[in-house]
Amino acid sequence: MQIVAKKALVLVAEDDTTTNRIYAEALRKAGYDVATATSGVDCLRRLYTDKIDVLILDLMMPGVSGWDVLHVKSHDARIALIPVIVITGLEARAARNKPLEGVSLILEKPFSIEKLLHALYRLLP
Numbered sequence: 750m751q752i753v754a755k756k757a758l759v760l761v762a763e764d765d766t767t768t769n770r771i772y773a774e775a776l777r778k779a780g781y782d783v784a785t786a787t788s789g790v791d792c793l794r795r796l797y798t799d800k801i802d803v804l805i806l807d808l809m810m811p812g813v814s815g816w817d818v819l820h821v822k823s824h825d826a827r828i829a830l831i832p833v834i835v836i837t838g839l840e841a842r843a844a845r846n847k848p849l850e851g852v853s854l855i856l857e858k859p860f861s862i863e864k865l866l867h868a869l870y871r872l873l874p
Contacts, residue, residue: 755873757802758782762792762818763836764810772805775862781869789813793821796828803872805865808837823850832872834865 759781763769766787773783784799786792790813795801804822808815815835822828833851838858849855854868 755870756782757869757873758784758800759803759805759869760784760786760792760795760799760801761805762786762789762795762810762815763805763807764788765807772862772865775865776869779866789815789818792818796822796831801828801831803869804831804833806833806835808835819849819851834868834872836860 759776761769761772761776761783762785763772764787769785769787773785776783784795784801786795787810789810792804792806792810792815793813796804796818806815806818815837819833819835822831822833829851831851832853835849835852835855836858837855853872856864856868
């Protein structure tokens with residue numbers, strides 16, 4: 750089934766540049782506008798400066814992690830309501846057992862691009 754993208758700016762925050770590029774290209778091909786970040790610091794900067802509709806966030810980034818981004822985001826009304834899809838690998842069990850404010854969905858790596866597109870479609874108005 751073909752999913753028609755809703756007009757939205759999606760921020761992909763993933764420190765692995767190859768994975769980041771794969772997600773971004775797939776989302777652009779599906780019709781989304783995409784911004785990217787390869788660090789938690791860059792992710793927070795973009796959340797504050799760009800009009801992000803949905804954040805796709807890797808939890809395990811060096812330095813300022815995805816966990817740190819979630820903490821800052823949940824305590825700042827300017828960005829707190831941006832929906833978040835957490836993408837994670839080995840720490841998925843920990844993510845499920847820990848309250849994550851502002852997280853709409855957790856996708857455990859590896860996952861299909863179709864699953865990501867379905868998740869975005871459901872989250873966007």
